[in-house]
Amino acid sequence: MRKWLCPALLAFLTMCGCSAGRNSGSVGGGGNSGLGQLYVASNSSILHFSNALAATGNVAPVATISGAATTLSSPQHLLIDPTANRLFIANAGASSVVIYESVAAVTGNTPPTRTICWYRTIWRSIR
Numbered sequence: 772m773r774k775w776l777c778p779a780l781l782a783f784l785t786m787c788g789c790s791a792g793r794n795s796g797s798v799g800g801g802g803n804s805g806l807g808q809l810y811v812a813s814n815s816s817i818l819h820f821s822n823a824l825a826a827t828g829n830v831a832p833v834a835t836i837s838g839a840a841t842t843l844s845s846p847q848h849l850l851i852d853p854t855a856n857r858l859f860i861a862n863a864g865a866s867s868v869v870i871y872e873s874v875a876a877v878t879g880n881t882p883p884t885r886t887i888c889w890y891r892t893i894w895r896s897i898r
Contacts, residue, residue, distance in 0.1 A: 808875060810858060812846040817860065819875075838880025842869060862886075 809823035816837030820830060837843065844864025851858050851874075858874040860883075869883035 808851075808853075810849050810851065810874075812849055812860070815843045815845070815864075816841075817843065817846060817849070817858075819878075834878035836871070836877055836879070836881060840880045840882040842867070842883065842886065 807822045807824040809820040811818040811820070811832075816835055818832040819834040819836070820826065821833040842862065842865055843860065844862055846860045847863045848861035849858065850861075856873050856875055858871045858877075860869045860871070862869050866888065868887040870885050870887070871877050871881075872884040
């Protein structure tokens with residue numbers, strides 16, 4: 772049951788005007804310009820590339836969000852709200868969505884601004 776919750780929540784947010792990526796995918800937006808920012812889910816981290824619209828070749832990320840404080844575990848879906856510079860990450864391994872505000876400035880082992888958890892709540896309601 773929990774496998775459809777992350778995509779359902781992100782689909783709702785996409786309808787509200789956000790941009791979505793799927794399965795270690797990437798999304799553009801964010802940052803000061805709102806263009807050229809690229810976020811990629813990789814194992815238990817998020818890679819941030821700047822100026823992705825003009826980048827070519829082997830480009831290093833400008834920031835990596837990873838570490839225990841991030842609570843990232845198998846991030847699979849990304850959704851960016853470029854207007855608010857906010858990143859939503861479907862954290863499949865932890866049955867949650869983590870949210871970073873001012874994501875263009877986030878780097879390293881930074882905890883999310885907030886986390887939406889639902890697995891235990893739904894499990895109790897369907898038993």
